[in-house]
Amino acid sequence: MSADTTTATTTEDDLLARVVAPEGTGEEIFEPATGDLLGRAPVHTTDDLERLVAAATEAQAGWAALGHGERSARLNRIADRLDAVAEPLARLLAREQGKPLNGPNARFEVGACSSWLRATAALELQEEVVVDDGQQVSVLTYRPIGLVAAVGPWNWPLMITVWQVAPSLRMGNAVIVKPSEKTPLSVLAMLSIMAEELPEGVLGALSGGREVGASLVAHPAVRKVMFTGSTAAGRKIVEASGANLARLTLELGGNDAGIVLPDADPKAIAQDVFWGAFINTGQTCAALKRLYVHESIHDELVEALAEVARAMPMGRSLDEDSVLGPVQNSMQFDVVSGLVEDAKQRGGTIVTGGEPLTDLGPLFYPVTLVTGLHDGDRLVDEEQFGPALPIVKYSDVDEAVASANRLDVGLGASVWSSDPARAQEVADRVEAGSVWINSHGGIHPMVPFGGVKGSGYGLEFGVEGLKALGVPKVVTRRSAE
Ligand code: NAD
Secondary structure (H helix, E strand, O other): OOOOOOOOOOOHHHHHHHHOOOOOOOEEEEOOOOOOEEEEEOOOOHHHHHHHHHHHHHHHHHHHHOHHHHHHHHHHHHHHHHHHOHHHHHHHHHHHHOOOOOOOOHHHHHHHHHHHHHHHHHOOOOOEEEEEOOOEEEEEEEEEOOEEEEEOOOOOHHHHHHHHHHHHHHOOOEEEEEOOOOOHHHHHHHHHHHHOOOOOOOEEEOOOOHHHHHHHHOOOOEEEEEEEOOHHHHHHHHHHHHHHOOEEEEEOOOOEEEEEOOOOOHHHHHHHHHHHHHHHHHOOOOOEEEEEEEOOOHHHHHHHHHHHHHHOOEOOOOOOOOOEOOOOOHHHHHHHHHHHHHHHHOOOEEEEOOOOOOOOOOOOOOOEEEEOOOOOOHHHHOOOOOOEEEEEEEOOHHHHHHHHHOOOEEOEEEEEOOOHHHHHHHHHHOOOOEEEEOOOOOOOOOOOEOOEEOOOOOOEOHHHHHHOOEEEEEEEEEOOO
C-alpha cells in the first residue's frame, strides 16, 4: 500500500498523467464530443498479464486473511479517496466517455461509485444453518474464490467497474480489471487511486482490446469472471471458461420493453419514461428500448414525450447546460443511425430527431422517437443502445406481454399504470430479471440485479451479489458432538 498521492488541487490532467502510455506507445483515445486527442492508453501484453497474475496470486491469501471488517474499512477508505477527486474524475470521465457532467451522467456516475463502495462495505454476510434437525448441524459459509477477472464496457465504465470490484474485494479476492478499450483512461485512473488503499497486487489493471480480455478470462489462475458487455462476447467467455472452469457472472445486452396500460396518465409518466429510455443518451444496458403503448393513450403519450425530448439540452460533455451528449463511438453511432434509416424505410414516422446533429459534431444524434413500427422491424427487435426509441401501438394487453417476451433477451422491463394490482399482474407475466412499475432502470445496492435468456446469468448487488464472489462451503457435524 502506498501513500495518498492525490491532493485538493488534483486536476483531471493529473489523473490522466498517472495512466497514459509512454510517448510513442499505446492506442490513441479521442474525446467523443470534440474529436480531440485525450491521451494514449497502454496496450498490455501477455507478459504484463503474467506479471499481474503472479502479483495477485501472491497477495490474495494475505488480503483474505484480513477479514471482512478490515476489508470493509478499506472499501470505505477507497470511497473517501474517490470523493476527494470526484470532480476531476467526473471531468475525465466526461471527456473520455462523452457523457455530460450534469443530469444522470458523469458527476452522478462518480457519486454512485463511492456510494456503492460504502454500501458493499456495509453488507452483512451471515453463516447459514441450513439443517439443524437433532441428527446433524450443517452450516453454509462463503469463502474467497481467489483471482477474479473483471471485464467491462464503455457506457458506465467507472460505475460498472466498481460493481465488479467492490464485492470481489470485500469477499477477499484479488482482482484484475480489463476496462473497455474505448474508455480505458478514466477506469485506469480510478483503479490507480483504489490500489493505493490496498496491499500491492490485490487490484491489477490490464489495458487493451478484446484479445487482451480473452487471454485474461482464459488464464488458468482465474477462478471467476465478472463480465458486462455484449451477448456475443458473453458467449465467447462461456466457451473460454470451459478450460479453467471459472465461475461466471454475465451481465449482457438487453432490449427492455415498457408496457403502458390504458389507465396510465401520459402527462404524469412522460418525464420518467423519457429518462428510462434516454439515460446516458440511451447507452444503458437496462434502458427502455421499445415502448408498447395502448392505442387509447398512444398519441397523447407520444406528444408528451416529444415535449420532454425537445426541452432536454444535448451538447458537449464539459458544457454545464448539457444533459444529453454524443454517442460514445462511431461504431455505435452507425448502429443507431442505421436502425433509424431502416425504420424510415419500413414506414416509421419520425416524431423527433431522425437526422445526425452534424453542427454539434460527428457523433451527435438527437433524441429520436419513432412511431408506426411493429414487431419484426429492426429498430424494435435489435438493441439500438443509443438515443432512438420505437413506440409501438397495441390494442390488447396479452398481445403487449407476448411482444415483450418474444425476444431472446430479458434484462429489464417496465409496466406503467395507475392501478397497482393490474400493474403487478402484468409484471408477473413479463420475462426479465428486473421489472419496474411506473419507473424504468432504477438500481439499488441492496437489490439484486441480473438478466435472463440472452441477457446473461448470475446476480450482482446486495447479499446475493456478494455470495456470487465467494465459493460456498458446507461443514456438517453430528448434533451430539
Ligand atoms: P463488448 O462485448 O464489445 O465489450 C465489453 C468488454 O469485453 C470490453 O472490455 C471488450 O474488450 C471485452 N471483450 C470483447 N470480447 C471479449 C472476449 N472474447 N473475451 C474477453 N473480453 C472480451 O461490449 P460493449 O460494446 O463495450 O458494451 C455494450 C454492450 O454491453 C451492450 O450490449 C449492452 O447492453 C451491454 N451492457 C450490459 C450491461 C448489463 O449490466 N447487463 C451493462 C452495460 C452494458
